[in-house]
Amino acid sequence: MGCFSSKARRKFPGHEDPVLLASQTAFSVSEVEALFELYKSISASVIDDGLINKEEFQLALFKNRKRENLFANRIFYLFDVDRKGFIDFGDFVRSLNVFHPNAPQEDKINFTFKLYDLDGTGYIERQEVKQMLIALLCESELKLTDDSIEIILDKTFLEADVDQDGKINKSEWHNFVDRNPSLMKIMTLPYLRDITTTFPSFVFHSEVDEIAT
Amino acid sequence: MRFTSLLRPASLNAFDIISFSLGFDLSGLFEEGTDGARFVSGAHVSNIISKLEEIAKVVSFSVRKKDCRMSLEGSREGVKGPLTIVAEIFELTPSLRVVDVKKKRGDIVEYDEFCNRELKPIIDF
Numbered sequence: 001m002g003c004f005s006s007k008a009r010r011k012f013p014g015h016e017d018p019v020l021l022a023s024q025t026a027f028s029v030s031e032v033e034a035l036f037e038l039y040k041s042i043s044a045s046v047i048d049d050g051l052i053n054k055e056e057f058q059l060a061l062f063k064n065r066k067r068e069n070l071f072a073n074r075i076f077y078l079f080d081v082d083r084k085g086f087i088d089f090g091d092f093v094r095s096l097n098v099f100h101p102n103a104p105q106e107d108k109i110n111f112t113f114k115l116y117d118l119d120g121t122g123y124i125e126r127q128e129v130k131q132m133l134i135a136l137l138c139e140s141e142l143k144l145t146d147d148s149i150e151i152i153l154d155k156t157f158l159e160a161d162v163d164q165d166g167k168i169n170k171s172e173w174h175n176f177v178d179r180n181p182s183l184m185k186i187m188t189l190p191y192l193r194d195i196t197t198t199f200p201s202f203v204f205h206s207e208v209d210e211i212a213t
Numbered sequence: 214m215r216f217t218s219l220l221r222p223a224s225l226n227a228f229d230i231i232s233f234s235l236g237f238d239l240s241g242l243f244e245e246g247t248d249g250a251r252f253v254s255g256a257h258v259s260n261i262i263s264k265l266e267e268i269a270k271v272v273s274f275s276v277r278k279k280d281c282r283m284s285l286e287g288s289r290e291g292v293k294g295p296l297t298i299v300a301e302i303f304e305l306t307p308s309l310r311v312v313d314v315k316k317k318r319g320d321i322v323e324y325d326e327f328c329n330r331e332l333k334p335i336i337d338f
Contacts, residue, residue: 038242061241071236099239116228132231139234142253148306156227183228186237 013050014043014088021090025097027195032093034195039092052087070135074115099189108187113173123167126157220258222281222304225311229303233313249315250328258302261312265300268331274298287319294318296327 018032027035042060043052052060057076059065079087079095087095097103098111114120118128130153137144144152160168160176168176177183233251235241254261258281265283269276274285274296281303287296296319305311314332316324 042242061239062235063241069234069236071231071234073236075236075239096239116231129227129231133227136231136234139236140251142230142233142251142305142311144306151306152225152227152230155224159226180226180228182223183232186232189239189243191240191243 012040012089014039014052014090014092015050016088016090016093021093025093026100026102027093027097027192031195035093035096036089039089052092053085057087069139070132071115074118078111078114096189096192099187100192101188101190102193103188105184108184109174109177110170112177112183112187113170123169124173125167126153126161129153129156220262220281222258222302222310224304230305244321249313250332251314252312252332253305254310254312255308256310258310261302261310265312272327272331284317291320291323293320296320296323298324298327 015036018029018036021027021032022029025032039052040050042056043050045059046056046065047053054073054076055065057079058067058069058072061067061072062069076087077083079091081091081094098107113124116124116128116132118131119125130149133149133152136142137149157164157166157168159179160172162172162175238249256264262278262281262283265285266276268274269285272287274287277284277286282299282301285298285300289295297317299315299317301313303311303313314328
């Protein structure tokens with residue numbers, strides 16, 4: 001197969017060789033191509049520069065480019081692998097790969113640990129969990145009293161924080177997830193297995209077709 | 214004889230609750246509209262289940278249930294299959310339940326309509 005990138009493709013700043021990406025991920029070459037269709041539309045939605053910035057990410061998730069959300073920020077931050085301030089196509093595919101049903105459980109657990117470790121200290125502190133809980137309550141219609149919040153935090157840390165030092169370390173997190181597998185629900189997107197049927201338009205744009213013509 | 218009053222829904226920890234955030238719902242990247250909704254209720258689990266069964270009856274959906282999880286399936290075949298909704302009931306605190314509603318199959322517009330027309334008016338206690 002090899003690199004058959006057309007001139008148009010090479011000009012695209014975020015683009016990476018789909019064959020290479022497929023070899024590094026659970027996606028097939030045609031699935032990477034389909035993801036590129038999606039990537040193209042998201043990355044052009046606010047600034048047509050071939051890269052996904054935070055506003056474009058917010059627009060894609062919430063249909064509202066101005067909508068700020070703590071958790072979407074964390075996801076964006078983790079997708080932006082080398083902290084460039086934007087997500088390129090390689091970032092996009094490799095990060096979505098962690099959400100693939102076939103991705104190793106270990107990778108999913110590590111991703112959530114980084115997700116919830118807001119200040120990147122290597123621990124999920126009680127204060128961080130409280131902050132996230134409050135952020136969720138603000139975003140949703142759920143209302144809880146301060147007492148209820150403390151009770152929920154107490155209960156959670158009693159179970160997760162085995163050495164009772166007020167924070168959850170990586171191994172405590174792994175054990176906690178083992179006992180509460182539903183926590184990993186957010187880390188799998190089942191339709192990543194059917195990507196090519198979600199984006200039939202890729203059929204008109206794939207590099208394989210370009211070779212044939 | 215009905216034993217639904219003996220049902221103890223799974224209790225939610227802080228991370229379960231945090232997981233409800235739309236910010237984690239990457240399906241928005243792939244699909245128009247939202248895929249899930251959550252309702253809070255002070256009612257007992259058995260009452261919530263009864264309410265959902267009532268709604269299903271009105272719109273002629275078939276119901277399957279196991280413990281605190283129910284599946285409501287429509288009969289109309291759409292392009293994406295019949296509308297299938299899964300509702301799961303959890304304990305938020307001893308006096309509050311959360312009903313987590315998700316579309317399992319079917320058209321998202323039909324699902325949004327169902328939530329707004331049938332679910333919301335009845336479920337918001």
